[in-house]
Amino acid sequence: MLTFMQLIIISGLSGSGKSIALNMLEDADYYCVDNMPSQLLQQLVDQLAQQGYDKVAVAIDIRGGKSIAMLPQQLASLRANELDLQFLFLDAKTETLLKRYSETRRRHPLADEQRTVTEAIAEERDRLEGLSELGHHIDTSDLKPSALREWVRQFISTETRRGLTLIFESFGFKHGVPLDAELVFDVRCLPNPHYEQALRPLTGRDTPVITFLEAEPDVLNMRDDIARFIDTWLPCYIRDNRNYLTVGIGCTGGQHRSVYFAECLGRKFRDQARVLVRHRELPSIPTGNP
Structure with a gap:
């Protein structure tokens, strides 16, 4: 038997704080899945619903490759089935992302020998263009992790009621x-x-x-x-x-x-x-x- 499910999809730029948001949702008793290719989203939702999960959060971003282009279509399909779905997009200024990558020394998913981190961020922005308009948009450029966690907490609190x-x-x-x-x-x-x-x-x-x-x-x-x-x-x-x-x-x-x-x-x-x-x-x- 399928169960009612609250589904939150998180996307955004690499380095914008998606891991912090996902950890916050996990602490709020959401079953969390990171780095999910967009084309597998419907299959994941169906399986988790059959298993009785009622609060699920999924991170879908550029790490899933070109399938990120399918995300708007996937969201529209899920919403057409009257699923309680909310979309959260995290963003940050380029200079902030560069500073974060410099401090953590992590590699940008699109960076390689032919592409600098700055060029990788620009390409990622281009690929994700338009996604921020599909749901709630948070600029994390000047937010401390504690503030971002609080803003995500507010986001899931307001989603218990409909409207603007x-x-x-x-x-x-x-x-x-x-x-x-x-x-x-x-x-x-x-x-x-x-x-x-x-x-x-x-x-x-x-x-x-x-x-x-x-x-x-x-x-x-x-x-x-x-x-x-x-x-x-x-x-x-x-x-x-x-x-x-x-x-x-x-x-x-x-x-x-x-x-x-x-x-x-x-x-x-x-x-x-x-x-x-x-x-x-x-x-x-x-x-x-x-």
């Missing part, structure tokens, strides 16, 4: 724009608490910083303008049958202004969608209403 999950992610422009953000707002033009000695060690979650920012009319106007924009267009994203919409809010360092905006917007929209609030440059603290 709205993610507000604060970040610092000096560390780069998140690759996973569909909408990005720049709040660097606003007064910066960093230049107030007493506020410098605090964050946008602390009352003195909030008081400082909310005393500035421009802060309140921009906060309301961003909220109005999202409020106007959120129904369109919901009608598009998206599972996730990530809104990036950036300031210079990602500690004060962007954190304040992400927290405020998260509170405002909790009655309209499932909300996660993430602060890329701060220690990982679970926030949201999964």
